[in-house]
Amino acid sequence: MDTITDPAALAAALASERPPLLLDVRWQLGGPPGRPEYEAGHLPGAVYVDLDSQLAGPPGASGRHPLPDLTGFAAAMRRAGVTRDRAVVAYDGGQGWAAARAWWLLRWAGHPSVAVLDGGLPAWTAHGGPLTTEEPAAAEGDFVPEPGALPALTADEAAALARRGVLLDARAAERYRGDVEPIDRVGGHIPGAVSAPTAQNVGPDGxxxxxxxxxxxFAALGATPGAEVGVYCGSGVSAAHQVLALAVAGVPAALYVGSWSAWSADPGRPVATGPQPG
Incomplete structure (x- = not known):
């Protein structure tokens, strides 16, 4: 388990002698919080993880969802029961973005076996999988992060990659062009970046x-296994989903965690607008 799994495979794994640890990472940009949804029903044995407080640091100059403090992240993962020798499966409400953020962070921090439940909780219930309101008493894990197992980019590195490789912008096309910007200081994109909306990675069923x-x-965008590829979005959440999609396609990619929220917060950074050339 190192990219995605489906409900049938997950059900079989959960029935095995060494079932994976389940992390419920339901989250929506701007709320409501996912904890009440978890309490109303979740996969049996799943532990709730909060994206804003456990999978990201406080918002600021480094972006709206910067990397969390490593000590705090490690403690949160151990409280959830994460151990190095047990596979982890993350799921969310179906969009996949939050679960992918958990996947990326754990993989970046050196966990060898993490997957995302493709389609999230809706796919699980459609398959006939049960839900429960019982919260497990998670045994303390022993996970010790060793960051750097997946590549991450700084702003300067993202800018350089856009010039020499392929930097994918995972936001909606209208935000890439700068037609609208509902969240950040200014609209547009990193010069040289290629528009590649995350929503196009999935089918109608999510x-x-x-x-x-x-x-x-991805090949049509220049992102092939032999290319140097990076991804950013608004705040490093949907871009994690794009990095996961690239991994499914066999294309390694680096994540600019600060993404547009960090880039646009610095008035010294250049901003491009309009459609990409060609």
Whole structure:
């Protein structure tokens, strides 16, 4: 388990002698908080993890969802029961962004086996999977982060990558062009970045496109296994989903965690607008 899993495979894994640890990461930009949804019903054995407080640091100059303090992140993951020798499966309400953020952070921090439940909780229930309101008493984990297992970019590195490689902008196309900007200081994109909306990684059911179709999509954007690829979004959440989609397609990619929220907060950073050339 190192990218995605489906409900049938997850059900089989949960029935095995060494079931994975489940993390419920339901979250929506701007709320409401996911904890009440977790308490109303979640996968049996799942532990709730809060994206804003446990999978990100306080918002500021480094972005709206910067990397969390490593000590605090490690403690939160151990409280959730994360151990190095047990697989982890993260899921959310179906969009996949929050679960992908948990996937990326744990993989970046050196956990060897993390997957996202493709389609999240809706896919699980559609498959006939049960839900419960019982909260497990998670045994303390032993996970010790070793950051750097997945590549991360600084703002300067993202700018340089846009010039020499392929930097994908995972936001909606209208935000890339600068037509609208509902959240950050200014609209537009990092000069040289390529528009690649995260929403196009999935089908109408919210599940990832097949690996070959994802590979075709990214190849058309210049993101191939031999290219140097980076991704950013608004605040490093939907871009994690894009990095996961690229991994499914067999394309390694680096994440600019600060993303547009950090880039646009610095008035010294250049901003491009309009459609990409060609």
């Amino acid at each position: 599940r990832f496109l097949p690996a070959d179709r994802l590979a075709e999509r």
